[in-house]
Amino acid sequence: MSFNAPVKSMEYLLKYSVDMEALRSLPVFEEISEELVSDILTGAASFARDVIAPTNWGGDQNPAQLNGDDVIASPGFKQAYDSYVEGGWQSMSTPADLGGMGLPNVVSVATAEMIYGANMAFGLCPMLTSSAMKAIAAHADPALQETYLPKMITGEWSGAMCLTEPQAGSDLGPVRTKAIDNGDGTYAISGQKIFITWGDHDCAENIIHLVLARLPDAPEGSRGISLFLCPKYFVNADGSLGNRNNFKAIGLEHKLGIHGSPTCTMEFDGATGWLVGDINRGLACMFTMMNEARLYVGVQGVAIGERAYQGALKFSHERVQGKPIDGGSDDPIVGHPDVRRMLIDMKTRLMGARAIGMATAHAVDVAEAIADSDEAKTAHARNALLTPIAKSYGSDTGVDVSSIGVQIHGGMGFVEETGAAQHYRDSRIAPIYEGTNGIQAIDLVGRKIRRDGGEAMRLLISDLKGIVTLAEQAGLDVCIGALKSGLETLTTATDLILSAEEKDALSVATPFLNLAAQVISGAFLIKAAANGLNAKDSLAPNMATLARYHALSIMPQANAALEQIKAGAAIVFDFPEGQLADL
Structure with a gap:
């Protein structure tokens, strides 16, 4: 199937x-014109359609x-990856002073969605490389940065994240992989890692692994984990590749999906590694990598949903099946009301989730462009x-839409x-890896709401209230009432989370996240529709239709989630644990 x-x-x-105009007002982005962005998106779309998409089915089979x-x-992947490197796509949002294009992350999110939609399994490799680059740039010493970043930025070398072990998944405290100080600035890394995405392959010349391991005298738990850089091949003084390091893939997982992505079991047997960041601070360093990856996993969901929608x-x-209500017997099923309802539901949900991803990337751009200011702190909190x-x-x-x-498709699906x-x-993998969605909800409630007393959420709600005026100017009557109600619901839910006992808050963390997403995505669509209508954009009426559908069908679901939040832990724990197998 093709992908556009x-x-x-x-x-x-x-x-x-x-x-975007606010971004362009910042010195680092002042040359990123609307025309340049359009050209980049058009080029990325062509590349995704013509080079990456043809590898999707073959990689699955x-x-x-x-x-x-x-x-x-998988067949064709190496050739596609070579083209990806040649096109310079890996370096898009890397700062210019590091050798990248210096484009905003919000543009990179858009082009990444295209690559994931064309072939999600393929797109995981450059995603992990980008995230590894962020961790190395933020925490590694200058010598390591000078050795490894340039060819990671071009994509000639790829990156991998080695966290998970059989006994250490979502909780990384029990990590057992050992690191022994060699006394020469390097460490000997030994242990086994599982579920390592693109842990080994023949597409890139070298693979730079970031590995969590524990020194002999390290404290127990997550506070005793350090981060190490282990290249597949050593790098000689002249930049050429030397001997192979002492680790390898010893198995590949047989998975439900993303078959083209090699998910490896990696065996480290005294492999040479270099410390990244401070000793026992590995988890903090790794979160630099994981936080970006989490955003892009959300983008993956939108991407695979978009491909499913197009199919x-x-x-x-x-x-052709049955006679559509306003058509003839030879007309296709797109004329059936329920099919049309499913299509508009898919499209609206995707557009709302896409808007949230872009808003998240926009906050990253602002925070990075104006560091060490109050505005940067606000943007960091928003991100x-x-x-x-x-x-x-x-x-x-992505799961729902797919x-x-x-x-x-009916039986053909x-x-x-x-x-x-x-x-x-x-x-189906996207809600699981890079921190399950349940963990994301706990993070939202525990670290992002309760830790700062709800300040960041209240500021977001305040900003979203400004959309009401835009909607009034554009005449989006249905949307105005829905948005006011939705923001009131989100405010009430936030207050309940702040005042709840911990067990109650954790029991309703997922409903709270869903409620927030339903309201925020709707607000962003209403903003897009209103701004477009006020600017007399020819596509604005179509966006207004999606915003109205969201206001009538999706945003009101927040009210049901609020009732669950009010109930707290009781509706989750009242049923006896010993009788969960039956009544």
Whole structure:
């Protein structure tokens, strides 16, 4: 199945939902014109369609293979990756002083969605490379940065994140991988890591692993974990590659989806590593990498949902079954009201989740561009608040939309040949990795709401209230009432979370996150519609239709979540644990 990135939707949101003009007022982005962004998006869409998308089905049907000590990527992946590197796509949002293009993260989010939509399994490799680069740039010493960053920025070398062990998944405190000081500035790393995405492959010349390990005298738990850089191949003084390091993939997982992404079991046997950051501060360093990855996992959900939507839309225009209410007997099922309802529901949810992802990236851009200021602190807080929402809502939306895509295909969605089943299978990992969505909800409630007394959420709500005036100017009557009600519901829910006992707050953390996402996504769509209408943009009426659907169908779901939040832990724990197997 072909894939065409929704360039018009992305450009519209960048113009009317994300404040790109404010970004352009910052010196670091003053040369990022609207025309330049449009050209980049158009080029990325063509690249995703013509180079990456053709590898998607083949990667699903022909997963990566372990051949001796080496992993061989799916057919066509190496050639596509070479083209990706040649096009310079890896360096888009890397600051210019590090050798990158210096484009805003919000533009990188849009182009990344295109790559993920074209082939989600393929897109994981550059995603992890980008996140590893962030951690190295933020925490590694200058010598390590000079050695490894330049070729990671170009994409010639890729990155991998080695956290998980059989006994240490979401809780990394029990990590057992050992690090022994060699006395020469290096460490000997020994242990086994599992679920390592793109842990080995033949697409890039070198693979730079960031590995969590524990020194012999380290404290127990997460406070005793350090971070180490372990390259697959050592780098000689002249920059050429030397001997292979002493670690390798010893197995590949057989997974539900993303078959083209090699998920490795890695064995480190006295591998040479270099400390990144301070001893016993590895988890803090790793979160630099994970926080970016979490945003982009949310983008993955939107991307795979978009691909599922396009497949369902195409099928609905081809499949003839029954007589549509306003059509003839030979007209396709797109004319059936319930099919049309499913399509508009898919499209609206995707647009709302896409807007949240862009808003999160926009906050990153502001924070990085004006560091060491009160405005930067506010932007950091906004990014921290939105990241778990972007990850969870984006990935959940991907699953929901992909499921609807199967439904529109009917029986043909339950067989593999249409591709609908692959999209559903691929989507299911996003709510799990980079911190499950339940963990994201706990993070939102515990660290982002209760820790600062709700200050960041209240500031966001205050900003969203300003959209009401825009909607009034644009005549979006239905949306105005829904937005006012939604923001009131979010305010009430936030107050309840702040005053709740910890058990109550944790029991309703997921409903709270969903409530916040439903309100915030709707607000961003209303903002986009209102700004577009006020600017007399020709696409604004279509966005207004999506905003109205959201206001009538999606945002009101926040009221039901509020009732669950009011109930607290009781409705979760009242049923006896010993009788959960039956009544």
